[in-house]
Amino acid sequence: MLNKVLLLEDDLLFAETIVDLLEDEGYEVAHYPNGQDALDATYDNNFDIYLLDINVPLIDGVSLLRELRGADDETPTIFLTSHKDKDMLEKGFLSGADDYVTKPFDMDELLLRIHALLRRMKKDEPECKGALCHDKVHQQVFYNGEVLELSKKEYELLVLLMKHMGAPVPKELIISELWSSAEGGSDGAVRVYINRIKQLLPNVKIENIRGIGYKLVS
Secondary structure (H helix, E strand, O other): OOOEEEEEOOOHHHHHHHHHHHHHOOOEEEEEOOHHHHHHHHHHOOOOEEEEEOOOOOOOHHHHHHHHHHOOOOOOEEEEEOHHHHHHHHHHHHOOOOEEEEOOOOHHHHHHHHHHHHHHHHHHOOEEEOOEEEEOOOOEEEEOOEEOOOOHHHHHHHHHHHHOOOOOEEHHHHHHHHOOOOOOOOHHHHHHHHHHHHHHOOOOOEEEEOOOEEEEOO
16 A cells, blocks of 8 residues: 655645655655645545645644644654754644755655654554554553553563464463563462453453463454
8 A cells, every 4th residue: 555645845846846756656645735735635634644844825834733733643744844944843843743854855865764754653553463452652552442451460461462362372481571580470470460351351362271371362
């Protein structure tokens, strides 16, 4: 699936150059010459990245991003800025920008920054196994979109079971992962946390593999 780019740029010739470059690289680009049109487009489309010029008509790039972030839109954003925009650029980062390139810039540099930002964002995306999703950045597990209230060891145990989903996880491995040698975990302690997770996830099957350990089935 193509990555979708929203480009906000009022210099039409410059915008055409960027659009041609990105489309040649396999991106799908939607170009808007003013901030209002760009804002309207975000209501009906899901973009993978925003490229925002700062000084554009109707709604400037910084104000646009501030409004998007206020609406919980965390789409990665790169500002396309000139040297004279540096004071405004500081406001842009405070509004939630992820990166910037200064005009005139090398097109290869822009591509590298886009690639790096999208790669980083993809790495930070939650890893899902069915209805269970693990947010590594915030150390949370979601079930059907709802965050689970887990203690530290419950979280570590569930993540371990998710990592090996469909395969038995030996009790010895669970104990070594969850407890230090000084703490001294036990089979009984593991059962306590397994039962707690089962209570939190009544529709998720965790099998007791006799003599081996536990398996998260679904």
